[in-house]
Structure formats: C-alpha cells, structure tokens
Amino acid sequence: MSKTIMVVDDKEQLRTLVKTYLSAEGFRVVTAADGREALFVARDEKPDLIILDLMMPEMNGYDFLNAHRRERETPVIMLTAKVEETDRVLGLELGADDYVTKPFSMRELTARVRAVLRRVDKEPADARRIQIGDLILDQETRLVSVAGVNVELTPSEFGLLAALMGNPGRVFSRLELLERIQGDTYEGYERTIDVHIRNLRTKIEQDPRNPRYVETVYGVGYRFNNVVRSA
Secondary structure, eight states, X not given: OOOEEEEEOSOHHHHHHHHHHHHHTTOEEEEESSHHHHHHHHHHHXXXXXXXXXXXXXSOHHHHHHHHTTTOOOOEXXXXXXXXXXXXXXXXXXXXXXXXXXXXXXXXXHHHHHHXXXXXXXOOTTOOXXXXXXXXXXTTTTEEEETTEEEOOOHHHHHHHHHHHTSTTOEEEHHHHHHHHHSXXXXXXXXXXXXXXXXXXXXXXXXXXXOSSEEEETTTEXXXXXXXXXX
16 A cells, blocks of 8 residues: 655645655655645645655744644654754754755655655564563554653654664664664764654653663763663
C-alpha cells in the first residue's frame, strides 16, 4: 500500500513540483497551502509523513507543528529557506525529524523521505520489552513508560532511546546515533542529535539537567546509564 505524504507550502509551484515527483516515485501525495489548512488535511488523510515549510501565512510551520504534535506523532521533514541554525533547532525542538534547506534537489528530498520512512517502518530484529530502572521500552508496541506513566515520543526520540537502552553502558557517537535513526548520514547534521536528546530527556528524566538515564560523554557522544541511580 502506498505511503501518504502531505506537502505543506504556500508556494503552489513548489507543491505541484514535489507532488508530481513523489507521485512518480510511488507515493500518494496530498497538499495544503498553509498550516491552518494542513491541520484539517492531516486529520482527514492521516499522512505517513509531512513535508513542511516553515515560513507561511495564516499559520506558519512552527505553529502547525506545535498544534499537530498534540494530536499525532507523524514524522516531519522541515523545508526552510533560512540558513540560521536557530530556525532549524526550533523546528527540531518542536519534534521535526529532519530538515532540508531551500533550494534543494528533488533527489535529495526523496532520499530523506525514504530514510525517515524506513526508520519508522523498520521492525526490530529482536522485538522485545526492555526495562531499566523505572523506564520501560517495548519495541514491538513502540510504547514507553516511566514509573508506570506512558510518555509520547516522536519517531526520532523512540529510535534514539531504543538504540541506547538496547546497549546500556555503550558510548555512541553522534554520527552513530544519526545512522541508527535515519539510516543515511548527511554532512553537517550530527548536531541535530543534541536537540533530540534534549527533548528526550525532558520526557523521561525526573531532572533533565541532571539525567539519570541518558548521559553525555563529553567530546564523544551519549550512553545509557547501566547502573541507574535511585531517584
């Protein structure tokens, strides 16, 4: 069954171009011209992935993403013409999984789409329930709970936690973690892991500034603490 991609951009020419190209690649594509329209389309179509422009009238991409994340955890690839790092970081903090800076090639965008979908759809070879301390991750149901309370993670956050919990004590570099959650690596994107880790800590740690679970190994990357301290 074809995956449904929603393209949200205020430029009709870009929407048409992306829809034509992705349709030829076998995807079902729906579109919206701004964030407000996209909220309604997303509720009706329940897309498997959203390609989202950030700077739009009516409701911009940031506001849409903030509102949509309260309803569903759909993977999101941001489109932005801005080059400032703060714009990309803000989108990632709101839960976007990847970003592409305009202008971009359709080949690159398609590769990003396929990489995110592969990561979301990939069934773990050893689907199992992992428990460390009061944190539980079920790779089969994709549910995570802390002290008996379910927490909602984005696909990227879940992928990071699964990699770290599945290898407690092992130090992962940012590049290794990026490969785990995206399947493909792109120069200059390793630091996006820091944003995803920060978001993950706010959801699973009692004190994100003094994490019990996901530890920073300075100059290297991150590891999951295999001897969890008492809360």
